[in-house]
Amino acid sequence: MxxxxxxxxxxxxxxxxxxxxxxxxxxxxxxxxxxxxxxxVVTVLMAKALIDVQNGKTVVNPVLYIRNGKIEKIGTGLPIPDGAKIINLSDKYILPGLIDAHTHLCHEYYGELERVSGANIIIETVKLTEGDRALLGAKYAREMLMSGYTSVRDLGNSGMNSAVALRDAINKGWIIGPRLFVTTRALSPIGGQFSKMTPEVQNVIISKEYIEINSIDDARKAVRQAIYDGADCIKIIVNNGRLVLSEEELTAIVDEAKRAGLKVAAHATNGDGPSLLAIKAGVSSIEHGYTLSSEVLQLMAEKNIYLVPTDAQGVERYQKRIQRAVAAKVKIAFGSDLYYYNASITRGQMAASSYGTYKEAGMTNLQILQSATMHPGDLLAGEGKIGLLLNGYFADIIAVEENPLDNIRTLEKVVFVMKEGEIIK
Known part of the structure; x- marks a missing residue:
């Protein structure tokens, strides 16, 4: 029973x-x-005009079909399919989402701490946990996106892997932010970018921000570690003061990165020497390069190496370098390189106001637009993905009140943001 x-x-x-x-x-x-x-379901977006940043043309009354996060079709007078979702921007100018090729979202300095040399970087490294820095990055990622930046490249100074965690959180939809292309810790000469410290402190602190390179074997191992940690690209500090990575170390870094399909961004300052080493090694971009000569810039143009200027306004020697780069036909990708706290303006607003630096240097509005969209789009993601409004590209679209070909400052007041077909603002 x-x-x-x-x-x-x-x-x-x-x-x-x-x-x-x-x-x-x-x-x-x-x-x-x-x-x-x-x-x-197709989304149909209509606007007053579309800015063709590739050819410098204004296309009147465009109609865009958007499906599955990508642009399916662009034309004028296209019919509206049954059941389509309609976005009417008939009084606005649309253009590709802005792209910042040099950011530090998990990084924040304070002006008052600059009274003591090196205080900012030590305090940030010691006091902030990886979680703190990822959450700080979440704040700044949102600010960038709301200002029209639909893609950014984060180049380190983010602790061990905070930027990787931030990227993954955005990709999973946990938080909103731009499409992120991130490095892990930058590869650098001994000491990274820290000021001189006692040996005991060096051993504890420097490795939280940098991987120190002291041999070819170190170089290869560091790249492999970055790949394992989740890097989308590799950042190298070619020089820090009198310490400069060797051509052999740089070549090993680029070789390992290319084997994994990753590009290398090279922080290079102090004249032509460090940049020449990086160029010979085969990097994809020179970051800063404040005073590069015409000869070096010409070599960059021949090798299709991008310049990412991160210039302060009103510095004549920086402006002359921009003029030489334009004359040499070097592709310029905009980089804000912002990391100081500012209570009166968002990180995104600060980035958008930086285009005035390029204007001061003599770049045309079209050249500035290309540096803010198509050039960094190719640098970060390769051709055919971001930086242009064309069939097959991601539907990363912003709208402004005025034609930026006439007034570049209209980019400081973005009124509509779409990332990958989703309306953000």
Missing amino acids: VAKILNHSIFKNVVNFKAGLILLLTVTLSYGQSVKDNTN
């Missing part, structure tokens, strides 16, 4: 489990179908 009761109970449990499983599968399939149906 007991056996019969047990068997009957087991049978009922099996039946109930199967029924529950069938119900779960039905709901899952139905949900999956509804999701698929929703993603197949």
